[in-house]
Amino acid sequence: MSRRPARCHRAGALCAWLLALAAVAPAPSMAEHGNGDWGLAELMAARAEVTGGRARFREEHHDELLAEPVERTGTLVYRAPDYVRKTVTGTDGRTLEVHGDRVRVGDGDDQRRLHIHEHPALAGAVAAFRATLAGDLATLREHYAIRFQGGHDDWTLTYRPTTGALAERLERIVIRGRGRAISEVETRETDGSWRLMRISRAGDGAG
């Protein structure tokens, strides 16, 4: 990102021309800009102002290893800048908590602690989720190629993994939302498994 404005500056005339073209032409698929005056930069800036929140979710999961699709419900908690917790309720209930680089899985006596950087794929998944919530574009770019579509009232973010271990397992993550709120996260894995998480707000910000 840091090199882009510099290039713009050097080839200022060309950039101005392209921007003018973008303003008049209907170009909804233009990466990172979207249409109108709401783009990736604006979304990230808006997210960066969120200090935390709590939301409910409902997740539909089609896993190649499971005989039937699974439906899970639970809560998400976010505290800026680096704390997230996903709690699944019901029979398959369990908590996954990430704080900084440390991950805690399970509840009560049955807990496991691990370190995200010992598991590159986990680090990637955490980054997609947490860095989006925090509006941390630099971290996202470490793991993904990012594409932004739509505008303020209805935007779509698509992440395609660029690092080896992550790209082996994950095909893409698609996040949809309105304004600074996130409403859906769709994950597609390379073996055909996929899941769709719908987020409903239960406070300010997390979703």
Add this chain to the structure above:
Amino acid sequence: MRRLVPFVVACSLCAALAAVLALVLARGGVDTDLTAFVPTPGGDVPEALRDELRAGLSERVILAGIRGGGVADRIRASRALRQKLAGQPGVARVVNGPASAAPDGLDALMPYRYLLSPEVTPERFREDALRRALAERRRELAGLLGGVDRERLRADPTGELRAVLRQLRPEVTPATRNGIWVTDQEEHALLVIESRHDGTDLDAQQRLLDAVRAAFGEAAGDASLELVLTGQPVFAVQSRARIQATIARVSVIGGVLLVALLLWAYRSVTAIPLVAVPLLSALVAGAGVVVALFGSVHGMTLAFGGTLVGVAVDYAVHLFSHRRSGEPAQRAMIRIWPTIRLGALTTVAGYGAMVLSGVAGLMQLGVFAAAGLVAAALTTRWLLPAIVPEAPTRRHLPGPAWLDAAPPRAGRWLVVAAAVAGLGTVAGHGDRLWQDDPAAMNPVPRSLQEEDARLRSALGRADMRHLVLVSGAGAQQVLRRLEALEPSFRALVADGVVAGVDHPAGVLPSRATQLRRREALPAPDVLQRRLARAGQAQGFRDGAFTPFVEAVEAARSRDPLTIDDLEGTPLADLVQGQLVRAQGRWWGVARLRGVGDAQALAARLADAPVPGVMHLDLKAQAEAGLVRLRHHVLGYSLAGAVVMLALLGAGLRSLREAGAVWLPALLAAPSAAAILLAAGQRLSIFHLVSLLLVVGLSLDYALFFRRRGEDALARAQTRRALLVCGASTLGMFALLAGSDLSVLRDIGRTVTLGAALGLLFGWLVSARR
């Protein structure tokens, strides 16, 4: 022109002697292994194992902390530094976070997981246990967003690889920020740099440290960051640099003072190189005989031995001082030779007593001092007179009139009173007498030691102090014994005696254990049946765990992993230095972390139900070694003192006369020690060796003070000779006393004090009745 010849000859002689010394040292080699000086009770730990322990512990590890700037700067610099250092010739490994800390290629262990995992029992593969494991895997599938490793999950649903890795990972890990190790408050980013070179190869370590600093300079970029380096290689290199700098400073300043003193006293430039000839001869002979007898010379022998033969400087001074107008040097030499000979012989006998100690380092020291002093005396007698310029330029030596003053009549009683007070002070200090903590003698500055402790605790790398050694006829027996100790280790941890135990059987189980685990694995059809029911209950589709069934079947016929198979696997690194072959036996090394009460630990280990177990407290061993060394030095020095009296008696043909020389010389040592103690110091082995030099110097002073049968001129010459001897010694060692290195400071203070007292006592008893 003719007057220049002796000067050139003397200078050439010095250069030749220095060259021979360098050659002898290069040929024989200088050891730095301190154990040569530490007497150990016979045969408990083989030498080879000691070497292995030292190499495996900390000698190659540099700890680095990056501070200053912002957190992001420090983390970026840590990444960049690791990148720049990785692959440099002197660097074995750079670790700056959990990702780089994990040994490479752990996947190679995957096929052995059912033999290595401590969790493997028949119960683990029953239907109910499988059902619980699969329920856990199903919950894991939920994840955060996805990205779960499905291949691993299918092949290892019971999580055995995870159980194996848990055995390998240290329990204490540093805090991290963005995958980079940091101290708890994040004010340092932390790295561990492993050198490829031996800890003793100081030049290589120096190059590595320079490379690290250069790489850091580039890695830091514009950020105002600071690099802190600690660890054994850093300490060793820094100490060497500081000692060299101090010696260089003392040599230059002391050299200038000495030259000025000699020019003032003798008005002769030739005197300057000539004074060095006996000393250099002593060093050459000492080092040469030690190399011939022992194969090499120890660094400590050189340092201590060089101190002890320092008295040789005085021999030439006496020759210059005692010449009369127009007298050939040879005749003056013949007059003073009996005194020099008696002094040298007595000192040789005194120091030589250490040869009987049986401790390699002390034997070397005794041989070095004895050979060196004999050579110095012989050189003075037979070589110096031939080189000394023809006629002395002055009739009388300069010097103030008080030099010729007679001592007070009560002189000897003053000496006795001072000595009684000194001995009383020493006795009164009882248990506050000795400094036996090796750390207190550490030449590393306290601030750097504190920095090291801070980084070490942040990295969870507490200094390895307590070890349990388990020996056996073969590697397998050692591993079985360690496994038999496992319940004792667990009890120690449970009772809070230790925080944790790492041992090689935790990484590489014995063959017997691996075979027992293999027996626990169910047949494929049995496993398949149980798995089908458990999988159905948890909603997994058919065939989801086929790789698991195949892996268990393969493990049922897999040969156990043994130490011979480890070559090239990550386990080789982990077991290295922990499972060692030495003197035809195998030794397992268990490392105990966080030991609170060392005595309780020793008591508990003494009851261990396994033969061949030995508890090793490295710090206590080092302390006990120092105490034994001190006892040896003290004991053999006292024995040497008795021999000295006997020799003096024979040489002076009067026991009374011998006593008058011997007592003040000997009493200068405790009196100097008393002053040091009164100033709040404790006496270390360095003080003790310095006191030996004090006795040697004082003996010569006393002998010359009491020379009989001479006229007034001779007595005046003797007084002036002793003034020059004393001034040169006091000047040199007073400069050392101003050093900021505790070891050199201790030596400097002790010899300065002791030599001054020796001169004073010698003068006080010089009056004859």
